[in-house]
Amino acid sequence: MKTGTRFDIIFKKKYPVEERYAPITPNEILKQYFGYDSFREGQTEIIDALTSGRDALGVMPTGAGKSVCYQVPALLLPGVTLVISPLISLMRDQVLALVACGVPAAYINSSLNDTQYAKVMARARAGTYKIIYIAPERLLTPSMQELALRLEISLLAVDEAHCISQWGQDFRPSYLDIPEFVRALPVRPTVAAFTATATPRVREDILRSLVLQNPLAVVTGFDRPNLYFEVKKPKDKYAALAQYLRKRGDDGSGIVYCSTRKEVEDVAERLQASGHSAARYHAGLEDAERSRAQDDFLHDRVRIIVATNAFGMGIDKSNVRFVIHYNMPMNVESYYQEAGRAGRDGLSADCILFYARRDINTALFLINKSENEEEIARNRQLLNHMERYCECDVCLRGFMLRYFGEKSDTDCENCGNCVGVFDEIDISVDAQKILSHILRLNKAGCRFMFTHTADILLGKSEDFTDLSTFGIMKGVPRNYIRAIVNRLIALGYIQDSESKFSTTPRAGEVLRGDVRVTMRGQKPDSAEKPPRPAKQKASYAVSDNLLIKLKALRLEIARKELVPAFVIFSDATLVDMCRKHPQTAEELLSVSGVGQVKLERYGKHFLRLLRE
Ligand code: ADP
Numbered sequence: 001m002k003t004g005t006r007f008d009i010i011f012k013k014k015y016p017v018e019e020r021y022a023p024i025t026p027n028e029i030l031k032q033y034f035g036y037d038s039f040r041e042g043q044t045e046i047i048d049a050l051t052s053g054r055d056a057l058g059v060m061p062t063g064a065g066k067s068v069c070y071q072v073p074a075l076l077l078p079g080v081t082l083v084i085s086p087l088i089s090l091m092r093d094q095v096l097a098l099v100a101c102g103v104p105a106a107y108i109n110s111s112l113n114d115t116q117y118a119k120v121m122a123r124a125r126a127g128t129y130k131i132i133y134i135a136p137e138r139l140l141t142p143s144m145q146e147l148a149l150r151l152e153i154s155l156l157a158v159d160e161a162h163c164i165s166q167w168g169q170d171f172r173p174s175y176l177d178i179p180e181f182v183r184a185l186p187v188r189p190t191v192a193a194f195t196a197t198a199t200p201r202v203r204e205d206i207l208r209s210l211v212l213q214n215p216l217a218v219v220t221g222f223d224r225p226n227l228y229f230e231v232k233k234p235k236d237k238y239a240a241l242a243q244y245l246r247k248r249g250d251d252g253s254g255i256v257y258c259s260t261r262k263e264v265e266d267v268a269e270r271l272q273a274s275g276h277s278a279a280r281y282h283a284g285l286e287d288a289e290r291s292r293a294q295d296d297f298l299h300d301r302v303r304i305i306v307a308t309n310a311f312g313m314g315i316d317k318s319n320v321r322f323v324i325h326y327n328m329p330m331n332v333e334s335y336y337q338e339a340g341r342a343g344r345d346g347l348s349a350d351c352i353l354f355y356a357r358r359d360i361n362t363a364l365f366l367i368n369k370s371e372n373e374e375e376i377a378r379n380r381q382l383l384n385h386m387e388r389y390c391e392c393d394v395c396l397r398g399f400m401l402r403y404f405g406e407k408s409d410t411d412c413e414n415c416g417n418c419v420g421v422f423d424e425i426d427i428s429v430d431a432q433k434i435l436s437h438i439l440r441l442n443k444a445g446c447r448f449m450f451t452h453t454a455d456i457l458l459g460k461s462e463d464f465t466d467l468s469t470f471g472i473m474k475g476v477p478r479n480y481i482r483a484i485v486n487r488l489i490a491l492g493y494i495q496d497s498e499s500k501f502s503t504t505p506r507a508g509e510v511l512r513g514d515v516r517v518t519m520r521g522q523k524p525d526s527a528e529k530p531p532r533p534a535k536q537k538a539s540y541a542v543s544d545n546l547l548i549k550l551k552a553l554r555l556e557i558a559r560k561e562l563v564p565a566f567v568i569f570s571d572a573t574l575v576d577m578c579r580k581h582p583q584t585a586e587e588l589l590s591v592s593g594v595g596q597v598k599l600e601r602y603g604k605h606f607l608r609l610l611r612e
Helices: 003-012 017-021 026-034 044-052 066-076 087-098 115-126 144-150 173-183 201-208 237-247 261-273 287-298 332-339 359-366 373-391 396-403 426-441 451-459 479-492 508-513 545-561 570-582 583-589 596-611
Strands: 057-060 078-085 105-106 132-133 151-159 189-196 216-219 229-233 253-257 278-281 305-308 320-325 350-356 422-426 494-497 500-503 518-522
Touching: 026 044, 026 066, 026 596, 044 057, 044 066, 044 189, 044 216, 057 066, 057 201, 066 078, 066 151, 066 189, 087 105, 087 132, 087 320, 087 396, 087 596, 105 115, 151 173, 173 201, 189 201, 201 216, 229 359, 229 396, 237 261, 237 350, 261 278, 261 305, 278 287, 287 305, 320 332, 332 350, 332 373, 332 396, 359 373, 373 396, 373 479, 426 479, 426 500, 426 508, 451 479, 479 494, 479 518, 545 570, 545 596, 583 596
Parallel strands: 057 189, 057 216, 078 132, 078 151, 105 132, 151 189, 229 350, 253 305, 253 320, 278 305, 320 350
Antiparallel strands: 422 518, 494 500
């Protein structure tokens, strides 16, 4: 489908906001336009700040509902809200979704042809839109500057604000134009920044670079309780993927991330050859094939997309049921963001990472390509944390939350490490060898990285041959030593500063034999896992006849309207429909996600089906 067609749809549907329903409070806006009864954590505070003219920073996980935080104020404030957004596909989907709810919105980016661009600009000048999405590259163009001088811009929302930080994984230089754009405006609008993935360092970068003034910072929990996390170490990754898909049956669509184009090609081909509905996506493909793959996935014409990390930033598909990483990503930020594309609708979804030690070599190869020493050092540090995630045997969710600066010391019972079946291995003696080795090196004034430390233990080093720990682990697999080192770091016996090791005062407990150190070794893949706790089971039965019928109806309407199905209603809304079984328009309005405009537009079709 051509963007032009969609664009015209967006363009024709225009809803003068004030006359229709005249909502006055944030809650009324939420109900009438978005169909939701109450705000989620963090939303009210941010909306209150923005509507009273105070800047804000919202750090909330994917799916938490950041968009509502600026869309509701946009409908309450006079004039227009500009939203800076990094990706064309994201803008298009957001605008489609807004228009479907009856909000006059448009986007300005390079996908518009000259005629469309002229139309949007003319309508923007005439004050037609309440929300305009803009690509950052456009901000300082003469036509945009000219438009900005004429508009009454009440609010400037910066989406994916981590793109402004070099410590973020998606640095976009054009984000640095934002402060200049704001400075050039006759009246400074309220500025709001949003991001899902921000370590404290990135957060500071955002506040400083965007020059937020006395901002209200709202950092909600990063936890996504509906996501199940697991790290698998399969010998044969493809076989593990095939097994996973077999177990799932036909339930739900998903993303398989690979680190190279070649691997994308291989995996996609093999899936297709074994009858799966799969498409490939990477930067080496023609634009046309890429956007077709993306569209087919968004519109549920293809079930699985096999992709490099070029796919997905801003993919707003709410019903992704699994994200499988075929290789280890380069850092925890990227991983959490990519995995977080699963289950945006709040229903349960799987995030599974297939890890092999060689993934680290691939990552190091990519990192070392840079000519910037500082960047290499930074990326190596980030990689270390990712590796530790893969090797750790503590609660995976807890690991992630602590990484993002949250306290977490309980087991989640919804990750591979909490529910898996493992062998407990006693590693006390090997731990003593490694700790005394590092202690000796430290005493000699040396702090080494893993490779050098291990080389001496393995007797493969040219130096330190007279150290008493030289060669004491000869013949032991390097992976095993690495796993123990990671375990000792996790337990606080080794301190890792810029990837160089030293022992901590607590190491004495192990060296003296006061404590036993154990590590989990995973049983072979065939081991059956215990069933997941009941509360984590999918919150709907996929065989539910009504749900299947509702989905089919949604797809039929979506195809007619040339929009992705979730723009009509999200999976969560259909599930709520099954639960409440509404028979009248009023009852349908009580379903989460059914607002006034959607009721008028689609209500009768759905009610007909529900009454049957
Ligand atoms: P984010 O941008 O934080 O990833 P979105 O803004 O896309 O998340 O919201 C995720 C989903 O949650 C969307 O389907 C959205 O409509 C829904 N949502 C947002 N706020 C609420 C709310 N208060 N109640 C119910 N659903 C909500």
